[in-house]
Amino acid sequence: MNAPVRIQQADFSQDEEIRALRSSSKRMGGIATFLGCARDFSEGRNVSEISFDAYGSMALAEMNKLRNEAIEKFGLLDARIVHRLGTVQCGENIVFIAAGAQHRAPALQACHWLIDELKQRVPIWKKETTPQGETWVTSHP
Amino acid sequence: MIRVIFFGPVADCVQSREMQLDYVVGMTLHDVIAQLGAQHPNAFGIVSFIAVNQNQVRDKQMVLQDNDEIAFMAKFSGG
Numbered sequence: 001m002n003a004p005v006r007i008q009q010a011d012f013s014q015d016e017e018i019r020a021l022r023s024s025s026k027r028m029g030g031i032a033t034f035l036g037c038a039r040d041f042s043e044g045r046n047v048s049e050i051s052f053d054a055y056g057s058m059a060l061a062e063m064n065k066l067r068n069e070a071i072e073k074f075g076l077l078d079a080r081i082v083h084r085l086g087t088v089q090c091g092e093n094i095v096f097i098a099a100g101a102q103h104r105a106p107a108l109q110a111c112h113w114l115i116d117e118l119k120q121r122v123p124i125w126k127k128e129t130t131p132q133g134e135t136w137v138t139s140h141p
Numbered sequence: 142m143i144r145v146i147f148f149g150p151v152a153d154c155v156q157s158r159e160m161q162l163d164y165v166v167g168m169t170l171h172d173v174i175a176q177l178g179a180q181h182p183n184a185f186g187i188v189s190f191i192a193v194n195q196n197q198v199r200d201k202q203m204v205l206q207d208n209d210e211i212a213f214m215a216k217f218s219g220g
Contacts, residue, residue, distance in 0.1 A: 053149040054219070057195060058212070083220070119219060122220075123217055123219075124217060124218070124219025125215060127149070136215070136218070
């Protein structure tokens with residue numbers, strides 16, 4: 001089984017991630033997921049693809065910290081975080097987060113918290129390719 | 142030796158992903174910032190986070206050790 005926290009070039013399967021999450025406990029009554037995708041339009045420009053760069057070892061360590069903090073803070077039974085690097089075409093997957101808990105409220109809250117924290121704390125940078133050239137994205141709305 | 146690494150927009154500005162500086166006993170993070178910031182002002186203008194050995198550091202007076210790894214990073218934009 002794949003590790004619950006990963007950075008990888010290849011696409012991921014949401015079904016496989018959810019299956020792995022569910023296999024960790026039969027007490028899981030609620031699973032919340034977040035899927036981040038590559039948009040084809042940003043800041044008024046068409047975007048053809050997005051490239052990701054990362055401080056890989058620190059990013060992975062920080063994502064593992066986030067998972068552990070979320071499990072503790074929200075009483076989760078398990079959580080998984082997968083983020084892609086390299087070049088992602090528009091419409092493709094970027095990041096997947098799944099949080100499993102006994103009930104829906106902590107699962108939903110943890111999932112929201114995890115993506116917000118990831119954007120602020122994990123050293124990953126995205127560059128959009130547009131007809132006007134390439135632009136590093138500096139905001140994280 | 143001090144290993145200095147750059148990623149994303151900062152690496153583009155510096156036009157390099159890595160450089161090495163001679164280690165001098167007692168040198169601080171501020172010394173490295175002053176030296177490299179003068180050489181690459183545009184890059185250091187967008188640096189928002191600094192990590193030493195993968196731990197974020199805010200104290201620029203931090204005394205460095207031989208073989209430390211310093212990352213100068215722009216605001217994150219993953220996800």
